[in-house]
Amino acid sequence: PLVGARAPATGLAYDPLMLKHGCSCGAHAPTHPEHGGRLQSVWARLCETNLVSRTERTRPRKATFEELQSVHTEAHVLMFAGRGRDAGGGGVAGVGGVGGAAGAGAGGVRQLVRLACGGVGVDSDTAWSEAHTAPAARMAAGAVLDLALRTARGELRNGFAVVRPPGHHAEPNQAMGFCFFNSVAIAARTLRTRMGLQRILIVDWDVHHGNGTQQIFYEDPHVLYVSIHRHDEGNFFPGTGAGTECGAGAGLGFNVNVPWSAGLSPPLGDAEYLAAFRAIVMPIAKEYDPEIVLVSCGFDAAAGHPAPLGGYNVSAACFAHMTRDLMQLANGKVVLSLEGGYDLPAMCDCAQECVRALLGERLAAPHYAELARKPHPAAQEVLRSTMAIQAHHWPKIKRYSELIGMSALEAGPLVAAARLGRL
Numbered sequence: 001p002l003v004g005a006r007a008p009a010t011g012l013a014y015d016p017l018m019l020k021h022g023c024s025c026g027a028h029a030p031t032h033p034e035h036g037g038r039l040q041s042v043w044a045r046l047c048e049t050n051l052v053s054r055t056e057r058t059r060p061r062k063a064t065f066e067e068l069q070s071v072h073t074e075a076h077v078l079m080f081a082g083r084g085r086d087a088g089g090g091g092v093a094g095v096g097g098v099g100g101a102a103g104a105g106a107g108g109v110r111q112l113v114r115l116a117c118g119g120v121g122v123d124s125d126t127a128w129s130e131a132h133t134a135p136a137a138r139m140a141a142g143a144v145l146d147l148a149l150r151t152a153r154g155e156l157r158n159g160f161a162v163v164r165p166p167g168h169h170a171e172p173n174q175a176m177g178f179c180f181f182n183s184v185a186i187a188a189r190t191l192r193t194r195m196g197l198q199r200i201l202i203v204d205w206d207v208h209h210g211n212g213t214q215q216i217f218y219e220d221p222h223v224l225y226v227s228i229h230r231h232d233e234g235n236f237f238p239g240t241g242a243g244t245e246c247g248a249g250a251g252l253g254f255n256v257n258v259p260w261s262a263g264l265s266p267p268l269g270d271a272e273y274l275a276a277f278r279a280i281v282m283p284i285a286k287e288y289d290p291e292i293v294l295v296s297c298g299f300d301a302a303a304g305h306p307a308p309l310g311g312y313n314v315s316a317a318c319f320a321h322m323t324r325d326l327m328q329l330a331n332g333k334v335v336l337s338l339e340g341g342y343d344l345p346a347m348c349d350c351a352q353e354c355v356r357a358l359l360g361e362r363l364a365a366p367h368y369a370e371l372a373r374k375p376h377p378a379a380q381e382v383l384r385s386t387m388a389i390q391a392h393h394w395p396k397i398k399r400y401s402e403l404i405g406m407s408a409l410e411a412g413p414l415v416a417a418a419r420l421g422r423l
């Protein structure tokens with residue numbers, strides 16, 4: 001007899017190969033905040049909480065050169081995809097002195113720098129390991145791509161990629177900010193070319209703006225990039241992501257930045273992030289009506305992150321609620337891909353709650369104080385300014401302007417009315 005098709009499961013992508021990428025100096029935090037222990041901790045937590053056993057473990061594989069080149073230049077891929085046995089030559093041939101040019105791999109000359117710690121990197125933050133960086137970065141891209149394709153096909157309900165190194169700062173021809181290949185961008189581009197999807201939403205809630213992802217899709221209406229990030233008028237890494245950056249050409253209107261300002265006075269939290277989702281992100285996302293949602297899921301906006309790498313107080317419950325909100329879109333086809341996040345307990349809590357959301361479990365509510373709190377005035381100002389800018393491209397979001405000054409408890413019952421234009 002025909003076996004009934006099982007309901008598709010939540011996919012979880014992880015491979016220990018991604019642990020090995022790091023600096024040859026061998027140090028972890030604070031010299032190198034993006035270290036293998038981040039991934040080890042998150043995976044251990046997902047195992048300990050039996051979430052791994054309730055999901056479908058995919059078997060990630062390295063992205064191919066062709067898949068990497070869907071977004072990156074050949075020079076970049078040859079330089080950073082390593083000399084491994086399955087590579088077509090190229091790669092980094094060694095390091096000159098400080099500031100000395102790397103050996104000219106087939107991909108052309110690339111500057112590698114000697115780091116203060118004695119290691120080698122592509123910039124002062126982004127350490128490179130000759131043996132381990134390429135396989136890890138290719139595995140991360142392959143893991144996200146695999147989850148995205150299988151979710152788009154309906155073989156998986158949704159997914160979470162437990163990956164490193166991160167990708168959202170990587171530009172077509174530039175590695176930076178701990179990133180080498182833009183995994184989420186490669187997945188989006190491949191969904192377009194291989195499955196002909198017409199509307200892909202990328203939401204980036206990493207506390208840092210995804211300059212690479214924005215750049216890659218800046219003129220592309222088939223990929224809507226929405227980022228919520230600390231910007232501080234460009235004084236927070238990487239400095240890009242102003243509200244006025246709305247896309248260009250055919251892509252005008254398909255780039256949305258919510259650029260928080262005013263530093264950490266006070267640190268932003270659930271009240272602000274829930275308001276941004278309620279008034280800006282979800283109204284635009286619903287109007288776009290994506291066929292799949294990819295999330296650059298950094299957890300460095302979570303409480304516990306010191307100022308240079310975050311400084312906000314978003315809770316694990318809030319990340320879970322944002323995940324569940326996005327599951328209303330695209331028949332629930334949502335793939336989260338880990339980007340930043342450096343405080344290990346916070347990362348583990350956030351990953352655990354997001355996977356529980358993907359599994360459809362009942363969610364813990366954010367703290368009452370956060371649900372009852374109106375967004376900070378400076379944050380309200382950013383939301384109003386973002387709405388004014390984006391209303392040119394997404395006219396319906398004006399219906400939600402009154403919700404900006406409300407707490408979640410006040411606004412909740414009114415969201416439906418706003419959506420119907422009855423506020």
Ligand SMILES: O=C(c1ccc(C(O)(O)C(F)(F)F)s1)N1CCn2c(-c3ccccc3)cnc2C1
Nearest residue numbers: 030031033125166177178208237308339340341
């Ligand atoms: O803040 C960043 C980030 C680079 C990449 C970040 C990310 O967005 O969280 C990503 F890509 F990893 F997901 S965050 N940089 C690089 C490291 N950094 C630091 C460092 C802090 C400690 C040790 C070394 C560097 C301070 N300010 C910066 C700027």
Ligand SMILES: [Zn+2]
Nearest residue numbers: 023025117119
């Ligand atoms: Zn080092």
Ligand SMILES: [Zn+2]
Nearest residue numbers: 206208300340
């Ligand atoms: Zn970040």
